[in-house]
Amino acid sequence: AQTVTQSQPEMSVQEAETVTLSCTYDTSENNYYLFWYKQPPSRQMILVIRQEAYKQQNATENRFSVNFQKAAKSFSLKISDSQLGDTAMYFCAFMKPSLLTNKLIFGTGTLLAVQP
Amino acid sequence: GAVVSQHPSWVICKSGTSVKIECRSLDFQATTMFWYRQFPKQSLMLMATSNEGSKATYEQGVEKDKFLINHASLTLSTLTVTSAHPEDSSFYICSAIAGGSEQFFGPGTRLTVL
Numbered sequence: 261a262q263t264v265t266q267s268q269p270e271m272s273v274q275e276a277e278t279v280t281l282s283c284t285y286d287t288s289e290n291n292y293y294l295f296w297y298k299q300p301p302s303r304q305m306i307l308v309i310r311q312e313a314y315k316q317q318n319a320t321e322n323r324f325s326v327n328f329q330k331a332a333k334s335f336s337l338k339i340s341d342s343q344l345g346d347t348a349m350y351f352c353a354f355m356k357p358s359l360l361t362n363k364l365i366f367g368t369g370t371l372l373a374v375q376p
Numbered sequence: 377g378a379v380v381s382q383h384p385s386w387v388i389c390k391s392g393t394s395v396k397i398e399c400r401s402l403d404f405q406a407t408t409m410f411w412y413r414q415f416p417k418q419s420l421m422l423m424a425t426s427n428e429g430s431k432a433t434y435e436q437g438v439e440k441d442k443f444l445i446n447h448a449s450l451t452l453s454t455l456t457v458t459s460a461h462p463e464d465s466s467f468y469i470c471s472a473i474a475g476g477s478e479q480f481f482g483p484g485t486r487l488t489v490l
Binding site for chain 2: 293302303304305306307310351355357361362363364366367368369371
């Protein structure tokens with residue numbers, strides 16, 4: 261069974277600085293997707309970034325980028341130029357593509373606080 | 377695009393009553409919908425997966441008779457919490473897939489059982 265581990269329950273960063281959130285996972289699959297979701301105080305889940313395992317190039321979305329190390333089964337999220345609106349819970353998630361279902365397996369989350 | 381709505385956003389009910397939560401995909405047809413439960417400061421726990429026109433697949437440990445899921449159309453899934461008790465109080469989130477890899481999440485429903 262796949263598992264996702266986020267070892268940092270809480271993190272804090274100063275506005276405009278860079279922060280990296282860690283995520284490791286365990287799977288025997290070769291084809292899968294990895295995601296980072298953001299859940300702000302409104303509790304609406306927002307997709308931050310997605311990585312396909314077959315792609316060697318790390319995904320980037322504006323200030324958000326990942327460091328995907330497939331052999332090490334590591335998938336960290338880097339947030340550059342942190343903004344107050346980045347304050348949220350961040351969840352790392354794994355998905356094995358399937359014809360019947362595309363279930364997400366979530367990590368326990370990291371609560372990020374951006375300080376002014 | 378890809379908007380998922382939930383109704384109601386917050387419901388309070390008495391112990392022993394049943395509550396229905398609706399999840400709708402507003403601008404796409406959802407081949408698969410998911411229901412999650414989230415306790416305060418915790419992660420999302422998948423309760424069940426439903427495909428339109430077929431029975432839901434429940435995760436281990438989730439009571440099928442307590443949490444009834446109906447996916448009657450490609451845009452609507454409902455979760456009914458039957459004979460609710462205070463321990464069922466939680467935040468319930470649905471999501472939907474349109475055939476790709478991305479799940480689109482609803483805003484969630486806060487259930488409080490008195």
